Amino acid sequence: MEQPPEGHGAQEQPAAGEGPPGCYRHPDRRTGIRCTRCERPICPECMVNASVGFQCPDCVRQGAGTGHAPAAARPRTLAGGTIAADPRLLTKILLAINVAVFVAVLAVGDHGRIVSDLDLIGLAYNPELGQVVGVADGEWYRLLTAVFLHQEVWHIAFNMLGLWWLGGPLEAALGRVRFLALYLVSGLAGSALTYLIAPPNGPSLGASGAIFGLLGATAVVVRRLHYDMRPVIVLLVLNLLFSFRSGIAWQAHVGGLVAGTLIAIGMMHAPREHRALVQYGTTALVLAAAIVIVVVRTASLT
Template sequence: MEQVPGDPQGPAGRDPSSAPSLPRCYRHPDRETGIRCVRCERPICPECMVSASVGFQCPECVRQGSGTGHAPEANRPRTIAGGTVAADPRLLTKILIGINIAVFILVQVRGQALVDQIALLGQAQLPSGSVAGVAQGEWYRLLTSMFTHQAVAHIAFNMLSLWWVGAPLEAALGRLRYLSLYLVSGLAGSALAYLLAAQNVETVGASGAIFGLFGATAVLMHRLRLDLRPVIAMLVINLVITFAWAGISWQAHIGGLVAGVVTGYAMVHAPRRHRALIQYGTCAAVLLVVVVLTLIRTAQLS
């Protein structure tokens, strides 16, 4: 939903006729409105607006999206980022939470031996005597560490945060764009932790990806002209905890946050004509940075 700045009645003490006029509803030309359809961007008044997963749609776009048969691709309901509106707009977030919980259960069953195999680790000698880590070619650790938790409090806090911020963001972006954002944010956090953290310290947790979701949420709320104070307050609290408490990977949090802001901006601000190219091109650019940082650190450790 987009609201055009201005008050149709004009500020107090000012001649209303001198105030800038708002657009008029395309179905009711006598009614001014600050609301636009999120799909076709035509002005719509309160009588014409139909609630969508994000913002409002006009009656024509709703009919095109819910008609019988196979609607043309251009007429299907779309999110603000151009993604397909799904029947369950929170399904992917549920799956991600399920994967994290499943890995947590495996860690509780197999113990530290499993953590040593999948945690983010630069380079270290394991109790078994073998040398392991990303520097040894185990790049998969950049990904597997994103789904690994050891403590109950750690996974509980992360999964609550993932549901609180991830579910609405998935509905706003669409599944594929949301998954891309989640993965590139998490990988960026892992890459920065690998670059800056001690080589023999294991790093685990979904926090890097979740910080990326926080950053993208702030960008989305700014795009929709919503109140940013709740998400900014949450970010500030989490950043204070990140730097105040020992044992927290600030590198992963900052890396994920920066990647989330950059990718999120591309997701919600890309022009419609080249939207997919810009969105996924930005994801590819972030992944390229991840590869470069990983190569630089690997060269240092080698």
């Protein structure tokens, strides 16, 4: 039997009631997953796909150098994506885009047309333009631009805090391509449900749909890693209660939450031998469902 690498002795099991141990590189992150080679606890950011289970970055480097672990020579995230040097790069870029659009809205002010040109509206007459506008009038881009649009300071503050707290760990666990697909499709699904249910002449901002998608995906990842679900459930319930009681566009929240949860299930539970097919197939099905909703709603309005 192969011995663990030098200095990689198995960690002692925690005493009863202590809960899962902390990651050997990030002690504050509790985890129930251990490296299959040295048995040290590893968090999602440190997990590297091996031929069997997951290995820690140290074992991957040693295995690649000795030729003992060729299957682990290409580091992979928990969902099979490529491990990047900066696991929060896309999260930072998305945050920057949201903030840049918000600053532009503030700079233009009430007399500008950024919000009215980019918000989500089904079909309405714009007296300033003297014409009908909206998704049903062919302005499909509103389904996506609304995902990056905020008008109040409290709105963007809550969403960007959520993006930073949820986005970083998810990007590390999924990889950049999968994370970006999750974010965008969740946002589009939120816009699609808003377009279907909300009054067609009522403009709305769908930025929170993508954030709720990240929240749903976080619940799936936490469940997959056997972490304590209670904090995520409490956060989810509080956000849903706020959505339904505050008079904001709850449709985008529900649509994004459902889409993000379904996509994350496909990504986290895909069988290894057909991982890419199941992951991107699930994402494509959710996107297709959103497109069908948009097409059906458009047909009913025109």
